[in-house]
Amino acid sequence: MSRSLKKGPNVDERLLKKAAALPVGSKQVIKTWNRSAVVTPQMVGYTFGIHNGKVHVPIVIVENMVGHKLGEFSATRKFIRHSGKKE
Numbered sequence: 690m691s692r693s694l695k696k697g698p699n700v701d702e703r704l705l706k707k708a709a710a711l712p713v714g715s716k717q718v719i720k721t722w723n724r725s726a727v728v729t730p731q732m733v734g735y736t737f738g739i740h741n742g743k744v745h746v747p748i749v750i751v752e753n754m755v756g757h758k759l760g761e762f763s764a765t766r767k768f769i770r771h772s773g774k775k776e
Contacts, residue, residue: 698727699758708735720745724760739763 692699704726707719713734720738733752738745739759746763754762 698729698756699725700729701726704737705729705731708732711735718745718747721759724758724763726759728754728757728759730755741765 701721701723704719704721704723708731711717711719716736718736718738720740722740724739728750730752732750733755734750736747736749737759738747739762740746741763742765748759748762
C-alpha cells in the first residue's frame with residue numbers, strides 16, 4: 690500500500706463535489722489530473738476523464754473499481770510492437 694491505514698485513503702473532495710452536482714448516469718465527463726485519488730462508492734455511475742499525460746481518457750466508474758486508484762484505469766504508456774523480422 691502506498692498510504693498507511695491510519696491516514697486513510699486519498700480521496701479528492703473536489704471530485705466528489707463535482708460528481709454530486711451532476712445527475713447519476715450523466716454522460717458529461719469530469720476531467721481530472723489526480724491519478725492518485727481512490728475511487729469511492731459515491732463515484733459509481735459517473736464518467737471521469739483521467740489524464741494519461743497526453744489526453745483525458747473517459748472511464749465510466751462501476752462497482753468493481755471501488756478501492757482502486759483512478760490512475761490504474763488510464764495507461765500512460767502505449768505499446769507499439771517489438772522489432773523483428775519484416776515480412
